[in-house]
Amino acid sequence: MDNFNDRTSPATLLASRRSGKAREMLAPGPDADQLQAILAAAARVPDHGKLAPWRFVVVENRAAFAQALLGIYLAGKPDAGRLEQEAITQFATQAPCLVVVIASPKPSHIPAWEQELSAGALCQNLCLAAHAHGFVANWLTGWAAYDEKVLALFGGAAPERIAGFIFIGAQGKPLEERPRPDLGAITAHWRGQAVNS
Secondary structure, three states: OOOOOOOOOHHHHHHHOOOOOHHHOEOOOOOHHHHHHHHHHHOOOOOOOOOOOEEEEEOOOHHHHHHHHHHHHHHHOOOOOHHHHHHHHHHHHOOOEEEEEEEOOOOOOOOHHHHHHHHHHHHHHHHHHHHHOOOEEEEEOOHHHHOHHHHHHOOOOOOOEEEEEEEEEEOOOOOOOOOOOOHHHHOOOOOOOOOOO
16 A cells, blocks of 8 residues: 555545545555554644543454344344344454554643543544555444443543544545535634624
8 A cells, every 4th residue: 555655645545535434445564664643643733731521442453343233133132133233343353454543631721622522633633644654544422422331342431532443554445535614614714793603
């Protein structure tokens, strides 16, 4: 896959990033060196107070993750049908690489909201870094991101939260552009008086 030494301009790189569907991703995913570089780039986010209020968990044993995730799901919904169970397994095992981003706020005078924003920026940087290395990424949440037992699988507990499951792999199908917001509709210019929304 490509790396940061390619000739793509930063502006083109940013403007061309699109999410790939995790279920359509193919091998190869990033190798150990590429993943290390992707994580290092992801960590270069705004971080008021230098708290690093986030952390990564690289899920290497995807089959074990699928089994644990299914167990948690069935404990809460023992009558889940076959299709539901297959969807859980597919979620856990799709795409060659899975990085879980944990928002890990620190006791500080820095507001928790700012720390959470930094964790969100980390997820976006992770997607951008994967794109810069020639991969596609998909930032997903779903029920598992809000389940305390799933968080505990990754050594987490409140006030930590799962900010996202970031799936990374090779593009399996052509990516489709989706509608983007009209910048005129979402941009205002403040000139010393109230802005009309």
